[in-house]
Structure formats: C-alpha cells, structure tokens
Amino acid sequence: MSFKILVPVKRVIDYAAKIRVRPDKLGVETNNVKMSINPFDEIAVEEAVRLKENTIADSVVAVSIGPKESLETIRGSLAMGADAGIHVSASADMQPLGIAKILKKLVEQEKPKLVILGKQAIDDDSNQTAQMLAGLLNWPQATFASKVVVDKASDKVTVTREIDGGLETLEMKLPAIISCDLRLNEPRYAKLQNIMKAKKIVVPTKTPEELGVDVSSKLKIVSVEEPAKRVGGSKVQSVDEVVANLKKHAII
C-alpha cells in the first residue's frame, strides 16, 4: 500500500507583522496585513518532504481549509516538495473542532499513513487540532515532536517529544498523527523552478457540504483585547525604604 502523508496547512498573519486589535474588539486586523503559512505547518511540510526524500513515504498531500487565498499556502507547500494539494473552501474563522471533522473525512478518503500537523497556529494558539483529530479517528498521536523516525519494515514510528520535564520518546503503530514543535527541522526555501512548477499543478476545491461535515461554530468570541501595558517600577534609595514600600503594599 502506498505510504501517503497528509499535511494540513493554515494561512495566518505573518509572524513578523504588527498585530492590531480591530475597533469592534472581536478580533485582530487582517485587511492589508501580510499573511503567510503558519511556521509550525511549514516545519510539518518540511518533515513530510524529508520522509519522501528518504524514500519512506511515497507522496505528500497538502490540505488547506479556508477562503480562496488559502490556495497560495497550498502552492507554497507544493513548491517545497508536496505532490498534491486539496483546498476545502470555508470561512476564515474556523474552529479547531470543525477543522478536525473535515480532516477526518479527508483522511477517510485519502487514506494516509501519517498525518503531520504543526503543533498550533500562531494566530489562535489553540493547540487542539492534532489532538481532536486523533480522538475522532481513534489513532495514536505524538504531539510536540522534536524528532521523528519511521520504521517502514515494522510499520512503526518513534517520536521524541518535548515536554515540560525534558524529552519523552514514544513508539506508535502506523497510521498515526504527529504534531511538530519548533526544533523538529529547519524548513527549506523553495527553489524558483519549483515555485513555477507548483503554479501549474491543479488543486481541487471541495466544500464542507460535499464532505458532509457540520462546521457550525460552537464557540463565540466575546472580546479580544491588547495585553495591559507594563507599568514601570520605582527606584528606592535604601533598605528601609524597600521595607516601608513592601509594608505599604501589604506584601509583608
């Protein structure tokens, strides 16, 4: 059976762009702001392409769920080395549960052996899609991966995870889900010829209705606010002043 890898990618505000809260306080300004592929998804695409180059995987499929601008993100992944792309047309403010449901349907259609995602998107920082997808599909998962080793012969994958206490190594039977952390690899820059070639690849567009998925949002954003400005501290002249100030602020 051919070893296919599915890589979902997301179009987010560029990591270096200045974030401004919208006047209606229900989100951030996205008009005329530079957008690009989520950096963690870039790392996921790079890992999938490396597995293909080491002849472990046979093909890499990049998926993006969002408005038609997400096609640019898919083309970027195709330029990096993915073989095919799928675009699912949806609104820009999809929640992770809706994404996971769509991905579940696509996994059932495409039948990949590995789904490699970025650990979280830098715009909403949910860190939920990989975990929800694993729950919906009932597949094993390894999140925050910093090293992935696939053993094709025994159909297993060994993943080293970055956790609070250090590193944890897990072994899972394929098919499985992996979510990438920052230190997994260094994503490549697409060569000019590959960018030109990627423009010619046909990417089919599907809709959630076609896939039979209910993507109504169960969450409502109540408000989005900027973090409180840091108030400067004050300098004191002697130890007695420090003690007096601490007593004044009822700390001691």
Added chain:
Amino acid sequence: MATSVQEARYILLYLGRISFLGVDYVRDRAKPQFLANKDLTDLEEINKCINRTKYVVGEVEAMHKFHKYRTLKKAYDREFQLVNDQFNVETFNLKDNNDNMNQKS
C-alpha cells in the same frame, strides 16, 4: 543549470518580500548595484556579479531563518524573552561592493 541575472534578482527580491526586511529595504540597496553593472559584457564579470548576488541571497536567507526561529522561540518561552536579540534592520547591511549606493549617477 546556471542562474541568469533575472533569476538571481527575482530570488533576491522574493526573499526580501517574505523576510522581515521587506522588499523595499532589499530593493533600495540592490537596485543601484544592478544598474551600475548593467553594461557589462564579459561573461566572467557577469558570473562574478551573479555569484555576489547568490552570496547576498544566502545572507538574507540565514538572517530570515534566524529571525523567524528566535521570534517563535521567544513567543512560546517565557524565560527566553529576556534575551536581547537586537534585530535592528538598520544594522543589517547588504554587502555593497564598489560603493555603488553612494555614487551620483
């Protein structure tokens, strides 16, 4: 396959666009140098210029990768936020051979 001048220039400006430097910064510094060398006919000289562009492309790539990694690491690592990176666009100088940017033409 050897890169032509147009390809080298396209790669440089494309990188300027995706990196934190911005296409304006890169173009303002690259255009005078391309224009100053536009009348070269010797293949060796032209290849030297193309190699110079490739070197600058490598520098911009490295700077961008580093900036991206550091920014993401700081965003998700509380203690690391105290490290002072000094990513100042003004202090990153594209190599200006032959002092082309200061020539009055």
